[in-house]
Amino acid sequence: MPLPELPLDVYTQIFSQLPVSAANDGSISLARCSQANSLLREAACQSTLWDVHYRARYRHPAQAFSDSEGQDLPEDARLRYISRRRLDCTALHLLERIVSCVGDRCNTMKELVALSFDVWDALEIERTQPLPVMFQQPGQDLNTLVAPHAFPRRYWAGVALDLIAKSYATRLWRRLGEDPAAVSFEDAMAALSCFCGKSPLEMQSMFDDLASRCRAKLQADGCELNTADAACDVARICTGICDFMRSEGFGPADGTDFRRVHHHFAHFYLTTHRQTIPLSLVHVFVAIGTRLGLQASPVDFPYRVIAHVSHPSPTVDDIFVDVFGSDTRAILDPREDVARRCIAVGVHPDEIPQFIAPRRATPLILRSARNIVSSEFEDTVSPRSLIRTAVHVTKCVVTLVSEQMVDPTGFLLGTDTIQFDCATYISGIIAPALPAPRNRHLALMCDHRIRTARDEDSVVTMRTSSDRTVLYFVGMIFQHARYNYTGVIIGWNSTCDATESWIQQMGVDQLPRGRHQPFYNIYDVFGQQRYVAEDNIAVNADPHPSIQALIDQVPSLGMYFEDADIGEDEEGQTKARLLLSPEYQKKYPEDGHFGNAWMAD
Template sequence: MASKANTLLCLPPEILIRILSSEVLQDVDVCNASKACESLCQICCCNEIWKAKFQRRWQSGLSTDKASLPPGGWLELFKVRKTIFQQVQKLVKTLAAKNYHREEVSNESFHDFLQLGELHERGLAFVLEDLHDILECDRYKRLTDKYYSKKAVYFLNHRRLEEEWTSFLSLSQEQQSMEKGAVMVSDWMRPLQRVSLSGVSRQLDDIADQVRAALKLKSTDHPACFKDNSHTGFVENLWTVDQCREVLLTLNSVLFEQLGFKGNHANYYLPENSFIDEVLEQKKGIPITMSIVYASVARRLGVVVEAVNFPKHFLLRWKEHPMATGVDQYTFVDAFNNGKFHSHKSCRSELLDFSDVFGEDIFYPTTLAKLFERSARNLVSIARAFADSDDHIRLLRDGVALYLAISPHDRDMKMLQTRIFIHLRINLKDVIEYLQTLPPREGIPSLIHECEKQLLMNQTPPEEPTPKHRADFTMVKFSVGMVMKHKRYDYMCVIYGWDFECQASSEWILQMGVNRLENKHRQPFYNVLVPDGSNRYAAEENLLYTRDVCTIGHAEVGKFFEEYTGRHYIPNPYKAKEYPDDTPVTKTLIDNFFTSGE
């Protein structure tokens, strides 16, 4: 038996802790070392070791405050965190297995992720971190995992933000932050961007600093130059009327002239105009987001400007004439048009149609709840206006859900959401439950019956498609996973299915001019994904090999493919089961093409 002098135990405990904390040793190595003897086991349970392992592996920014740790300290936290990591990987695989044959994933499919998030007070954040790690790993691999991870991120982020909206709206108007709400809108609609309030606030702080510097050049004794004002906790302007006006004029100069912010007149209906982080990056926005930027910076400089839900526009107002009465007290600011100042009379004459008849209430301030309702409604309108775009359903679905997170009892939006779910054949239990609360007016009973019928179909395991073996279809020239170019329309695409001859209806054949093709409908036809988001059905004679191979930016690529090799796509197990011979055929065809020199 070796003496203690020849073992690790001869080293001081602090040296052993440094060794065991090394990045060279994984958590399993430390666990194995702990089995050697009781003394080493005690050292291996040291908080310092597991704190190092945790922070090195996950980089989660978890507070080191003891209050944030479970009773077992860092070792117990590491165990919980690793359990969550392992289960997330399994659940993502399960999503693919259960939903491959479905058009969309129902909310109930994500409930296991929610339960996993309950293992720790920050469990949901850990789950989201693991899902984001999947999305950000090797760009060309784990495409199916990425496809379902993205859907899980949307669902879980919305659940998290629903609670945040409830908390936000329960605050008094004075406690609510315009920029906080704007960040939640952006985060809701684009959870993959991981927009942070701290990042947006820093950008607004920087603009305020630039305004402060410019103000100091013009008025060295202006109080806003010397006090880095908190932008919370006050409801009235901090300065005199003249001083406030000077602040706003300087803000206009810096924001619109020096920094180049402007209303996006040319591309008004882009969804990005509604996202505060995009507006700060691109320096373009619509009236609401431009007003949020303007008001947030003004508040940092001690000037209160209130939001006004003006018809067909959005304005701000500040109290320039406190001795006047009613709306005459206020000057109105059009942040969409370079911060132009208006009286209420010029607002009517310049911003409203001659035929418009409105009372004075159009000049009253709005609540932040109403402001963000309008922002969500704008996004819904954009989605409806661009119904031909590839992501309009996602935009419409998320915009409606955002509106309902802010105003959950709006019947029109709730009914629109119900129809979206019916169209996608998802969340049907929730749909039925909601429809049963409505009066049995015309159409409701039939909708309930339709949902119950579809729900029963969803609960029945889908029939496995009959595998297509190439030996039975020797006339088929191309194969699943090949990246091709369309001869006539010049688009790139990837093949995800094929038929030995056209299986479309005779009406479609006539409409698409298939009868004018050389081989007409009696040739193989291929299901292809196109970068514009469309799924098309292409004749074999129209598909060409190409050396200009590229990834296909279609949302459903990950549903069917596991990996992109740089020349072709590799089907995932579910697609490979449908076309069991195509994977090796694709590799052979592509390799032969690239080595042929053609």
């Protein structure tokens, strides 16, 4: 006997209780219900039910940051969700091709990155999927279902997200170079964080949250925010913003911390490095002030960057704010304080007006680039990977924004520049912005880098064809016999493949077997890549903490490996290896079997 049907509004109420998350659990159930009978279909297809699932999965509006013109998404939330999910499926198919090394990876990555922020949320979900048990942090659910090749998928999803963010940033700075009025100071500065894989929406959200809480605090203190009124107390609002920032932990960095490279990236000085430099504090002040209705701008002041706020009344002086020194005095007198500071650093009185004028983004983003160059040599604390990223950002900014002509080829294409950088934003965005013949030269060098990487990726290294016995294998966790650090092998040569100068500098010929023995490319647990002789390789007796340290310190580990295996030898000594990713199974097809035998021995 069939069950009686319930009224439509009852089904609607039931469906509204389905779980809402980015993981799609509730939306999948809703989709299945829409394939049932006509009454369930009518209930499950209601746009209001789908809207919450859409907003839970998609934080980035479709084409929110894209310059391309595309079809508008349907107004109906269900159809909008379906349209975005189709794009997600396209992105995940491309990601699978990259992970599995199918076809031309550079062109596949280029196609994936071209989908831009429309697929950012889907790739972000991939980057947070569960890892195999051996890679999980303590306390995680060991029964979680793990997708095939989860670790490589995480890595390559992260690479795609980085390239999408870099493409957005370079496109933004390209517009800035073409039209200084086209890009705001806030956006130009926040885009620096895109080279650390951050979405611009993340920066915007943090600024929005700060401004919302600042507004609430000012209103609670009785401060009127009628910023369009000629009688508005702009100075009080500016002082209130500075007070709010200090209450939130923003303030001046000092000592050796002043030169930390973190101070140039908004995602750091909005979170962990709020004690920061003048330019970054002004960036935060301008972002908050603009949201409160102030006409706030930076001033490229020679002493230190300050903020300029226009007063709505033409008869009242504009406001100059020293955000960095606001704990002693926030508001500067333009005739006394500002002029005195200019003269103190050698500015002629007749030139003062040009130094205190509100500025657009261009001179400030270039000033940030100069500061980064200084930090490169003076910052001895920050991770070298972050410093390298910061230097590459500087090169992109200078190439796109500066009026000074530079040869971008050797400037941009450093040793850390991967082929996917060349295939996406360097050849597709930076090169076309340059005048001839620099544009053609850069494009040709990018093509050369891509072809070289493609040739290297096609090399297959066989143990059985080596002219000497290779004792160890890709994936082995080892301990350096002389220096005692732990690492993992990521490649090998049957003999030393380094330059003669390196061989002499490292004393290779003083080793028992000299240069005529296998050498191994390795990553140590500190994230450093090294080249180690077989004489110096020993089995690691305590590999458990080493695996987690490698995951934490080697961001590219997922390119090489996908899981781990730990066992014991006949004497009860622990030994471990990392299992090869699909890419490295193809590059070293015999090492997996050799590793199996070594573990079973």
